[in-house]
Amino acid sequence: MTRAIVIGSGMAGLTAAAHLAMDGCQVKVFEQAGHIGGVTATFERDGFRWDIGPMILEGFGPGEPVDRILKRMGLGGRLTLSRHERGLHFPDYAVTRPEEYGGPDWRVKRLKELFPHEAANIDRFYVFLRRSFDLITLDRYAAVADSAGAIPLKLGMLPLFLGVKKYVHWNARQLMDHFFTDEKLKIFFLVILVDMTLLTDEYPALGVPFSNQETYFDRRVPPHRPYGIGPKGITLHAVEGGCGEIVKLMEEAVVSRGGSFHVNSTVERILVEGDRAVGVRLAGGEEHRADLAFASGDARHCFFNMIGRERLPREFAEKIDDIPLMESVFMVHLGVDMDVTPWQDTPVHYHYNIYDIDAEVSRMRSGLYHKGKSGFLIYIPSLHSPQMAPPGKHAVTVYTVAPNRIEGGWDSRKGEMIDTIVDEAEVKIPGLRKHTVTRWAITPKDFGILTHMREHHSFGGFRPVINKTGAPHRTPYRGLWFIGCQSESGPGVWTQIISARSVFKKARRDL
Ligand SMILES: Cc1cc2nc3c(=O)[nH]c(=O)nc-3n(C[C@H](O)[C@H](O)[C@H](O)COP(=O)(O)OP(=O)(O)OC[C@H]3O[C@@H](n4cnc5c(N)ncnc54)[C@H](O)[C@@H]3O)c2cc1C
Secondary structure, three states, X not given: OOEEEEEOOOHHHHHHHHHHHHOOOEEEEEOOOOOOXXXXXXXXXXXXXXXXXXXXXXXXXXXXXHHHHHHHOOOOOOOOEEEOOEEEEEOOEEXXXXXXXXXXXXXXXXXXXXXHHXXXXXXXXXXXXXXXXXXXXXXXXXXXXXXXHHHHHHHHHHHHHHHHHHHOOOEHHHHHHHHOOOHHHHHHHHOHHHHOOOOOOOOEHXXXXXXXXXXXXXXXXXXXOHHHOOOOOOOEEEEOOOOHHHHHHHHHHHHOOXXXXXXXXXXXXXXXXXXXXXXEEEOOOOEEEOOEEEEOOOHHHHHHHHHHHHHOOHHHHHHHHOOOEOOEEEEEEEEEOOOOOXXXXXXXXXXXXXXXXXXXXXXXXXXXXXXXXXXXXXXXXXXXXXXXXOOOOEEEEXXXXXXXXXXXXXXXXXXXXXXXXXXXXXXXXXXXXXXXXXXXXXXXXXXXXXXXXXXXXXXXXXXOOOOOOXXXXXXXXXXXXXXXXXXXXXXXXXXXXXXXXXXXXXHXXXX
């Protein structure tokens, strides 16, 4: 029987562990934290429940790529999902789901009302966007199809790709300058870069459509099918009861097949002999041998501390040095005894108080935290899952991207930061402070401890900069694979599920 070890029980580690267990391997998952799931975790306090990491999931809808994987794992239909959507607010306008549905193109109409001088450019841009959405759809389904199933999808991608090929080497700033003149409209399509701490000329032009899909902004927008017959476009979903429900499913898939989880178990060393990985040593000194190992988490720590820079080929070590990482987040969870719906009646709203993305990103990267003044996100999970708060109350999460280190340190400034960010959120939901019955906060330092990214916690993982990538899945050691959000797969829950599964398949072939 193949012995497999998985380091880290986030969504990447869990997916790998479940596939290994289903394949008949003897699996041990080592997790340094006291719970499994990594940042995919739902916590409870005083009758309220909040997600501490992912909240909005792509590709989980019926028939979509993750749903297909879960079905193949025998876990299909086990999550209760509801369609999700984002509201966007800027200093002087908002684009939020209208009460009365205005058809799939309502955002186009709204943008033309707001920017009438750009009407023709908006039409031109949407030709590019729609082609790109279809391309993304086919690409995502091809990633989970078997080789025969992938052929028609890839053939379908070809004409779509030829239509956007000229933008392949462009950056996001060039793309926006090509289509629009109004700076505010350019920012509308790029604003997510602030959260990824990416400069506008660092992000690939063809990345822009990913965060601007029409289905993401109104749950009533039907997913489009490429050529009218292709698989349906990707949508956003929330999991009833919180994302921790996904962790429970994956855990069951591992444990029911004899796999085991070991929490509070830090892997300190990956044991290598010759060109093979042969096991791990835990912080207490205990050694576990294995034929296969999957590592996730902090790429630099994994390769430089758990193996050793001197044991790595120079080129590989340089690749690891070169991985750009996102910043962390500062998150405040509130339990409130008020009705929030007069101010926010859908679960997620992004509030951006800036129009200069590059200036904000540069400040953040140099450790200057805006404390919510440049923007924040308000997430109210009890709006899609009433059981996440006691009757008549709401669970509210307010958070922003935040630098790992700030002057004075996070521990000593935590209280001040909570007050400032709640004051900012209070402007959007009056009464929030007065009606708070419980609250707790997670600083970047706390996130670093929780995920074993003590040097630099990165909330999404590797920052998608043009011509850069995360750590390769295939490592210089046979039998050792690197997965997770700092790997070449990049950030996001669905990305971890899709890519950990395909790395597992490669690893089995290689064994
Ligand atoms: C606040 C926040 C909001 C987000 N929002 C979304 C969202 O809405 N939608 C979305 O798709 N994605 C979102 N993301 C990103 C997404 O959650 C991550 O990309 C993904 O969950 C990462 O999974 P992972 O397995 O790579 O890492 P993690 O979840 O960080 O898991 C890695 C695990 O490995 C463990 N570990 C590391 N080193 C060791 C070691 N040496 N020994 C033992 N254990 C170890 C860590 O303790 C951790 O539990 C969000 C992330 C955050 C933090």
